[in-house]
Every structure is written in C-alpha cells, then in structure tokens.
Amino acid sequence: MIRPDMKKIFLSLLTIFIFLIAVMLFNTFTFDSQQVHVDPVPKIDIPASAKEHMSQAITIPTVSNEDPSKIDSAAFFRFHEFIKTTYPLADSLLGITKINTFSLIYEWKGTDPSLKPVILMGHMDVVPVAEENIDKWDHPPFGGEIRNGMIYGRGAIDDKVSVIGNLEAVELLLSRGFQPNRTIYLCFGHDEEIGGINGATAIVEHLKNKGVKAEFVLDEGFAISQGLVPGIDKDVALIGTAEKGFVSLKLSVALEGGHSSMPGEESAIDVLARAVVKLKDNPFPAEVTQPVNDFMDHLGPEMPFTQKVAFANRWLLEPVIMNSFSESASGSAMLHTTTAPTIFNAGIKENVIPYTANATVNFRILPGTSIQDVKNRVASLINDDRIVIGEGSFNSEAPQSSSTDSHGFVTIRNTIKEIFPEALTSPNLVVGATDSRYYYPLSDDVYRFTPIHLTPETIKTFHGINERLSVEDFENAIRYYVRLIENATSSIE
Numbered sequence: 001m002i003r004p005d006m007k008k009i010f011l012s013l014l015t016i017f018i019f020l021i022a023v024m025l026f027n028t029f030t031f032d033s034q035q036v037h038v039d040p041v042p043k044i045d046i047p048a049s050a051k052e053h054m055s056q057a058i059t060i061p062t063v064s065n066e067d068p069s070k071i072d073s074a075a076f077f078r079f080h081e082f083i084k085t086t087y088p089l090a091d092s093l094l095g096i097t098k099i100n101t102f103s104l105i106y107e108w109k110g111t112d113p114s115l116k117p118v119i120l121m122g123h124m125d126v127v128p129v130a131e132e133n134i135d136k137w138d139h140p141p142f143g144g145e146i147r148n149g150m151i152y153g154r155g156a157i158d159d160k161v162s163v164i165g166n167l168e169a170v171e172l173l174l175s176r177g178f179q180p181n182r183t184i185y186l187c188f189g190h191d192e193e194i195g196g197i198n199g200a201t202a203i204v205e206h207l208k209n210k211g212v213k214a215e216f217v218l219d220e221g222f223a224i225s226q227g228l229v230p231g232i233d234k235d236v237a238l239i240g241t242a243e244k245g246f247v248s249l250k251l252s253v254a255l256e257g258g259h260s261s262m263p264g265e266e267s268a269i270d271v272l273a274r275a276v277v278k279l280k281d282n283p284f285p286a287e288v289t290q291p292v293n294d295f296m297d298h299l300g301p302e303m304p305f306t307q308k309v310a311f312a313n314r315w316l317l318e319p320v321i322m323n324s325f326s327e328s329a330s331g332s333a334m335l336h337t338t339t340a341p342t343i344f345n346a347g348i349k350e351n352v353i354p355y356t357a358n359a360t361v362n363f364r365i366l367p368g369t370s371i372q373d374v375k376n377r378v379a380s381l382i383n384d385d386r387i388v389i390g391e392g393s394f395n396s397e398a399p400q401s402s403s404t405d406s407h408g409f410v411t412i413r414n415t416i417k418e419i420f421p422e423a424l425t426s427p428n429l430v431v432g433a434t435d436s437r438y439y440y441p442l443s444d445d446v447y448r449f450t451p452i453h454l455t456p457e458t459i460k461t462f463h464g465i466n467e468r469l470s471v472e473d474f475e476n477a478i479r480y481y482v483r484l485i486e487n488a489t490s491s492i493e
Helices: 004-029 049-059 073-086 088-093 131-136 160-175 200-209 268-281 290-302 305-312 314-325 329-335 371-382 407-419 435-439 471-490
Strands: 095-099 103-108 118-123 150-152 184-189 216-225 236-243 245-254 338-346 356-365 387-391 424-430 446-454 468-470
Touching (some): 049 150, 049 160, 049 471, 095 200, 103 200, 118 435, 118 471, 160 184, 160 471, 184 200, 200 435, 236 290, 245 371, 268 371, 290 424, 305 314, 314 329, 407 424, 407 446, 446 471
Parallel strands (some): 118 216, 236 424
Antiparallel strands (some): 216 236, 236 446, 245 356
C-alpha cells in the first residue's frame, strides 16, 4: 500500500513533469520561423568571357609567403595589369589607390555624399601548393582549366571568386550606366593568407584617415552549405556575423640532457609532452556565444521535430545540444575555444637526450574570451615554472558580433533570397580568420559571406587538393554581387 506522503510526492513530481512537457511543447509550437519571403529576381545574362577571366586570374600565381623576400612581386604586378586590361571601365571611371604596392582600393563615388559607403572585400593572394602534392591534382593548380563545367585551380574558392566576381559585377553595372547613390569601395588585400598586416591593416588606416565610416562591410566567409548542417536537407546560406580570434603560444623548457644510455628522471621532452597533454585533456568549456545563439534561432525552427524541441528549449536542454554539437569537429569549434598543438621540436640525434624542447599550441578563441584569458588558463593548467610561455607574433583578439537587424545584414540576406530563393539563411560564427576583423574601426556591421555552394566534398579542397568552382556558381556569384550593389545603393533612405 502506497503511503499518503509518498503518493503526494509522486503526484507533485508528475505535475512538475506534465508542466515541463507542456512548457516545452508550447515553446516548440511557438518557435516561429525566422526565414523571410523575398521574391526572386530574373537571372541576368553573364557574358561568356566571365569564366575565361576567372580562369586567367587563377593562372597568375599570386602566392603569399611568410618570408616577404620570397614573395613573387612580378605575379602581383601581372595581376594588376590583368585587372586593368580586363576591366577597362572600372579602371577608367573608378578611383584607384595602391596600398603598400600590392593591395588595391577602388572607389566608385555615389551621388549622395550624406550616405555612408559600402565596402566589398576580397583578397588577391592564395596559399601555396606543396611540391609533393602537385601530382595529386587532376588539373594543374595554376592552370585555370575549365573542365566539365568546373574551373580548377588555387584561388577558385579562396578567394579570387570574390575579387573577380566583384569586378565583373562592377564592370557590368558600369556598362549599363548604373550610378550608385552611396559610394562603393572595393578593397582587395594582397596578404590575407599571412595575416593581412601589410594589406588589410594599411587599407583600413588609409580609409580611416579619409574619415570613411561605412554602412556595412562584406568579406569572404562561409557560403551556401549543402549537406553540412545536420538535420537540414535544404541549402543553408551562412552569414558570418562574427569570427573567432586566435593566438599561438610557444612553450619551451630547458633541462640537463646527456647520453640516452643514462637517462635522468625527467627530460625536456618529458616535461613538455606532459604539459601539452594537460592542455589537450582539459579543453575550454563549451559556451553558446551570440552568433551561435542567433544560428539556433534562425535554423532551429527548420529542424526536424526532435531537434526543434531542443533548440526551442535551450534553457533546459542546452547540455544536450552541446553534446550533439561536440560530436563533430566543426560543431565543437563553434562552442569551444579550441586547443591545437601544431609544432613540436626537440632532439638532434637518436642517442642524445636534448637539453631543450619547444612546442607551439594554437588556440582559436570564442568571442568574449581574450588572449589574456587563454594565457592565464594555460599557465594555470601547466603549473610548471620550468616551462616558459611566450606569445607568437601573429595573433588576434576575437572581434565583436555584428547586428542581425542592421541595413547591411538585411540587404545581404534579402539579396541571397533573390538569387538563391531555395536557400535558408542564418547568421553564424566563422571559425577561421578573415581580413574583415581589421575593419571594425570603419563600421560596426562587418559580415562574411561568399555566394557559392560548398558540399562535404568541395569544402575539402579549400586550401587543399583540386580546389575548384563550378561555372554556374561563379556566374551566380556575379549575379549576387550585381544585385547586392543595386540593393545597397539604390534604396531610399
């Protein structure tokens, strides 16, 4: 027989359970879609020459190198000349400024100087192709070959599609006699792949000295993902409203070495290896930052029912969501400041215990976490005075998140829907680094989006082997930039 007090407890628990279920179902059924309806625009004709121009751009090996003395300046001068001859209207009608010899700013003056300008970005440089990987390419990495509807070569995705796509769009609009009401700046850096120190930072300083305050900035970023967002079969256009920061910490230790036949209790390698293992075994805690929260708000309502329940009830089910995200490297990167040992150096001979050992650990930092926070945590975890912790030279704080209600975000999103009507749209956190992080002195509204499709297969070619872009994607990118300029510079304020 059930005691009255136990029965009371059971009924109380059942009432709480039913109440929770009711609240969760209410939240789920009122978790309304954030997707907007925008009428698609008719496809404009893209000249057949456009894909040939993209092909030619890839054949010019504008490779950035960590060692400035090894940069092939002739390649960048060739690229400048290629742009000059290929886009004569842009060359003759727009103001052109060279920054630190290789970076370029195009200024297309608007008719209304009271309106803030728009900045469209891209970078001319590409990463190198490892000598040992060249024979693994189906087509030469700097051949620019067009085969079976695909344009092959280094820079096809990252990032000559932005540079050439924007220039094709501007040239087409100029040929129509289009005149923007607000000024457009095209800013093309030459060293994004090695940090943007001489390109993007100098471009920003130049524009800042001119007093430029932009309505919004658009750089490369993620793209229209196909099969990359779990639970969603539709294409998803991911607009980066923030990106992660980064810091590389150099760990070094010096201990007495000697002959390997008489090893001491500890060597420099032992001490350093234990320190690195501590860092890997104690990852930064998961955290839902503003851009990830916005991502869940925009895509949660489009998920299958079970996932929709979770996203609609984050107040209760956030640990479940975090566990789900953490099952993949890409999902985990959205929730964690990541820890990645990338370099380990020690020893010169197999029978000599080294006196010193050095390691580099790279951290990709969530918005809201500082480089100092990372350094403090690393020092606390290692807790060994024998290890000297130094900071690398190529580091960046995580920038602020940009608004999802601004004129810039709305314009970017609505233009996506006009050109790619079947795609869902969502803010997201870009886990890599872009030149756009330097542009916040010019605008609070800095966004990252490349109007091309990426699949689980093609995303592997990013900085990898057989980098390629479909001709259709390239032509749609031009259509996107044309329409974006029209929408951003034709509206009545």
